[in-house]
Amino acid sequence: MTVQFRALAEQAQADGVITAEEVLALRRSGWGDGRIDMVEADALFVLNDHLVQRTPEWVDFFVEAIGEFVISGGSPRGFVSEAQADWLLSRLQRDGKVESMAELELLGRIFEKCQLLPERLRAYALTQIEQVVMTGEGPTRDGGRLDGACITSAECRLLRRFIFSFAGDGSGGVSQAEAEMLFRIKDATLGGANAIEWEALFVQGVASYLTAYTAFQQVSAERAQQLEDFMNDNTPRIGAFLGRAAQSIADGSFARVRGFGRKGVTEAQHDARVAAANRVTAAEDAWLQAKIDGDGQLDSLERALLRFLAEEERRA
Template sequence: MAKPGLGEFLDVKISDGQFSNDDVITVRRYIYGDMHVTLEEGAGLFRLNTAGLAMPQTWFELFPEAIGDILVHQANPQGYVSDENAHWLIGQITANGQVCSRTELDAVLHVLEKARQAPRFLEQFALKIVADSVISGQGATRSGATLTPGVILDAEVEILRRVLYAGAGCGGIAISKAEAEILFDLNDATSESDNAPAWSELFAKAVANYLMALSGFASPPREVALAREDWINSPGGFDGGISGFFKSMFGGGVSGVRDAYSDQPDPFAAKGAAMAAGIAVNELVTEDEAQWLVDRIGRDGVLHENEKALLRFIRQESPDIHPALKPLMEKVI
C-alpha cells in the first residue's frame, strides 16, 4: 500500500483533532525527505496551523523554518524573496479572515530576517500586523497570554524592532515613509497609555531614520544577483559581521549608523566610507521632510511625549534645524 501524501496525512490529523510531537517529526520527514518544500506543502502547513489543534512546542520551530525554506533558501537566486512568493505568504495568512497568529507572524519574521532581499510591502505587512494587534489587543501569543489593548509592552517593542531592522530583508535598513506613518498611527493610538519606555526610543530613532534618509547595504537586484552567485556566496560577503553591524547601528543613533558603516571590513570598506560620508550630509532634514513632520505631528493637535523625544533626537543629531521645525523645537525642553 502506497504511503499517503503529506496532504492526506494532514487531513487525517485535522480530522482526528490531535497532533503530537511524533507527528511533527513525521511532517518534517515529509517536507525534507526530498530536500525541497513546495508551495502546496506550505499551504498544507498553514491549513494545519489554523485548524485549532493543540500543538506541541516543536511545531512552532518547524513551521517558520519550513516557510523560510520555501521562500528564502529554495528561491532562485537563493535568499531573494520574489513579489509573487511574498503575495503568496500574505495570502496564506489572510485567507481565513482571522487575526494573524503569533506563529504566522514568526514565519514572516523568519523570512524577513533570513532573506537577503524581500519586497518592501512584506515588511510593511508585518509592521501593520503588530500595530493592529497592539491597538486591538487581539492576537494571543504561544504561551496563551493576551495583549493589553492600546498598550505597547516590551514584547511588542521587541517585535517591532525585529520587523524594522530585519536584516537585509527589504534591500536596506532605511525606514520608509509608509513605515513611519504606521509608527505615527500607533503612537497616536497609544499616546495616553502606560507604554514600555523602550517604545519612545524606538519610535524616535525609527522616524529619525526615515527623516534623515539613512540607507544601508543595498542588496543587488534579482537580475544582477543571478549573474553574481560567486560574490554572494563568498566567505567575506554580505553576511560577514552583519549582527555586529546592526547592533552598532541601532545602539548609537545616527552617529552609530555612520560608525557602523565606517567599521565595515573589505569588500565593503570603500563603500562603507562613502556611505558614512553620505549619511553625514543626509543628517540634514530637508524642507519636504520637515513639512511632513510638522503636518504629521500636528494631525491630532497634541505634541506627545514620544514626539518630543523625536524632536530632541533630531536636534541632537542633525547639524542644522530646518526653519519649519523651529516652532516645534521651541516647545521641547
C-alpha cells in the same frame, strides 16, 4: 510527501493537537533532507489552521520549514518572487488577517533572511501589526482583548524585525511610510499600558528615517543571479580574479573602494554622504513639525524623539 508525513499530518489535523514527539517525527519524515516541497508546505499550513493549541515545538518547526521553503524557492536564494508572494499571501489572508502567532513569526523570519521582497508582502505584514494594536485583538494578544489601545512586547519585537530588516522598504533603514505608521500607533496608544520597549522603538524608528544613512541598495533578482553565477564560476579566469581581490584585501588597497558596485567612491566621499544623511533636511523637518503639531500637543514620546535628535546633532 512521504506516507508517514501524510499520516502524521492528517492525524494531528483530526485531533487538533500535535505533541513534541509528533513534531519531531514530522521533521524527520518531511524535512529530513532540509527541503520542503509545495505539497508539504500546503499541508503544514492546513495543519496549522486546525491546531487548537500551537506548542513552541510546532511554531519553531512551522517557521523554519515554511521559511526555508520561501527563502530557498527564489532565484537566486533569498529573492522572493511575485508568484511566491501570491502563494504566501493566499495562505495567510484567508479571512483578511493573520490568525496565529506562528504565521507572524514566519513573516519575521522571512523578512530577516530574505534580500528582496515584493512591496505588498511588506505592507501586509506591517498592516497586520497595526490592526492588532488598533483593535486590541489578534494573535499577539493570546486570543484576548486588552482594554484600551496599547502595544505589547510581542508587537514591539515584531515591528522591530519588520522595519529594520534589509528586505524592508528602507533597505535596512526606516522608510517614511514606516515612520508614519509609528506615529499612528503612538497617537492611538498614548496613555495606554504600553510595553517598556515601545518608547525606544518609536524614537529609534523615526530617527532612523530622519537621519540614518545606508549604503545598501537593492539589486534586481536578475542582477543578483548574475553575481551568484559569477561567484560559482570555478574557471581559471575567475580564480585569478579572486586571487587578485584577496591580495588587494591583504595589502589594504581594497579598503579604499567603498560601496558595492560603485567603484572609486573614496573614504572622504563616503564620510561626506554619511554626514549629509545624518542632517535633517528642510523637507524632513517640515514633515516632523507637521506630525508633532497634528494633535496640538507635545507628548512624552515626541519629547524623547526631539531629545534624541538634538543629542545626535550635537555629536555630529
